[in-house]
Amino acid sequence: MIWAVVPVKDFDAAKQRLRATLAPHERRALARAMLVDVLAALARVRALDELVLVTREPDAIALARRFEALILSEPENRGQTAAVERALDEAHRHGVRAVLALPGDVPLITPADVEAILRAGERADVVLVPSRDRRGTNALWLRLPARLPLRFGEESFRFHRRAAEERKLRAAVLDLPRIALDVDAPEDLGELARRYAEGGEHLAHSHTARLLEGLSWRVRFR
Numbered sequence: 001m002i003w004a005v006v007p008v009k010d011f012d013a014a015k016q017r018l019r020a021t022l023a024p025h026e027r028r029a030l031a032r033a034m035l036v037d038v039l040a041a042l043a044r045v046r047a048l049d050e051l052v053l054v055t056r057e058p059d060a061i062a063l064a065r066r067f068e069a070l071i072l073s074e075p076e077n078r079g080q081t082a083a084v085e086r087a088l089d090e091a092h093r094h095g096v097r098a099v100l101a102l103p104g105d106v107p108l109i110t111p112a113d114v115e116a117i118l119r120a121g122e123r124a125d126v127v128l129v130p131s132r133d134r135r136g137t138n139a140l141w142l143r144l145p146a147r148l149p150l151r152f153g154e155e156s157f158r159f160h161r162r163a164a165e166e167r168k169l170r171a172a173v174l175d176l177p178r179i180a181l182d183v184d185a186p187e188d189l190g191e192l193a194r195r196y197a198e199g200g201e202h203l204a205h206s207h208t209a210r211l212l213e214g215l216s217w218r219v220r221f222r
Contacts, residue, residue, distance in 0.1 A: 001049040001050065001094070001095065001096045001097050002047060002048055002049050002050075002096070002097060002098045002099070002100065002118070003048070003049065003050045003051075003052050003070075003087070003091050003096050003098075003099045003100070004042045004045075004048045004050070004051050004052065004099075004100045004101075004102065004114070005052045005053075005054065005083075005084060005087040005088075005091075005099055005100065005101045005102070006035070006038060006039070006042075006051070006052070006053050006054070006101075006102055006103070006104050007053075007054045007055070007080045007083030007084060007087075007101075007103070007104070008035060008053055008054065008055035008057055008060040008104050009055070009057070009077045009079075009080075010056065010057050010077055011027075011028040011031045011032055011057050011059055011060070012024070012028055013077065014027060014028065014030075014031035014105075015027040015030060015031055015105075015183070015184065017184050017185045017186075018030070018184075018185070018186060018189065020186070021186045021189065022215065026215050029211055030183070030208070030211060030212075030215075031104070031105070032059055032060075032063070033107070033207040033208040033210075033211040034104060034105045034106070034107040034183060034207075034208050035060060035063060035104040035105075036063060036207045036208075037107040037108075037109070037206055037207050037208050038102065038103075038104050038105075038106060038107065038109055039051065039063060039064075039067045039069070040067075040207075041109045041110055041111055041113075041114065042067075042102075042109075042111075042114060043067050044111040045111045045114045045115060045118075047115065047118050048100070048114070048118075050069075050070055050096075051064070051067055051068070051069035051070065052069060052070045052071075052072060052087055052090075053069050053070070053071055053072070054072045054074060054083035054084070054086055054087050055071070055072075055073070055074065055083075056073055056074050056075065056076070056077070060104075061073075072086060072087060072090060074086065079152070080103065080152040080153070081150045081151055081152045081153075084101045084140075084150055084152070085150055087099065087101070088142070088144075088147075091144060092144060092145060096144055097143070097144060098121060098141060098142065098143045098144060099141070099142050099144065100114070100117060100118070100121075100139065100140070100141045101139070101140045101141075101142075102138070102139050102179070103138060103182055105182045105183045105184070106138060106139075106178070106179050106181065106182050106183075107183070107192070107206060107207075107208040107209075108177075108178035108179070108181055108192070108195060109178055109179050110178060113176045113178055113179050116174060116176065117129065117139060117141050117174060117176075118141070120141070120172045120174055121141045121143065121172075123170070123172065124141075124143070124170045124171060124172040125142070125143045125146050125164070125169040125170045125171065126140070126141065126142055126143070126146070126148060126160070126164045126169050126170070126171040126172070127139070127140070127141035127171075127172045127173075127174060128140055128141075128157060128160055128161060128164075128171065128172070128173050128174070129173075129174050129175070129176050129179050129180065130157040130173065130175065130180065131157070131180055131181075131182060132177070132180040132181055134157055135154050135155055135156070135157060135158075136152070136153065136154060136155075136156050136157060136182070137152060137156040137157045137160050138179050138180055138182055139174075139176070139179050140160060146167070146169055148160065148163055148164060148167065148169065149163050161173070181195070189212075192208070192212070193212060196208075196209045196212070
């Protein structure tokens with residue numbers, strides 16, 4: 001059994017680095033739209049047995065039910081690391097074979113990206129997908145019952161890679177450009193808009209792209 005785990009913080013607290021670019025209601029809408037795109041991609045991967053959201057955000061819980069995902073509620077936002085650790089504890093208790101942890105702000109993700117990670121996981125204990133600056137960890141696949149200390153955020157890619165080496169876990173690194181783009185800062189939003197502009201038919205299926213077209217930021221896709 002393989003779980004895909006997505007930690008989701010409160011939408012009202014999301015994307016604070018975009019405050020100079022987007023209004024509060026726009027940041028909330030962006031966080032929700034990106035999560036929909038991530039869940040939609042994961043739901044199309046047959047090899048995943050369970051989608052798991054770790055959250056207390058009511059809108060995210062409603063989305064989880066729509067996608068028939070397992071909900072792990074949390075009393076407070078303790079961050080991505082604590083949320084993934086909570087999911088790993090639950091996975092161990094349920095006899096899960098592997099866990100794939102992903103953030104909810106990688107809207108370009110496709111089923112093919114996820115399948116590439118799962119294929120790499122057939123030959124590895126840990127699979128890491130770095131962020132585009134190769135400082136963060138934008139996807140982490142872990143074969144259970146192995147345990148790996150987690151520390152998401154800046155420099156987490158190097159931390160996780162070193163931790164795997166120290167524990168003699170077989171680690172694979174995949175550079176997946178669509179997953180590598182997580183949206184935190186204005187420059188990320190600009191890069192996302194540029195890729196949507198070049199994306200052709202992908203634009204029509206993306207909740208995030210449709211949202212950006214109507215935002216006051218006036219992103220132009222064509």
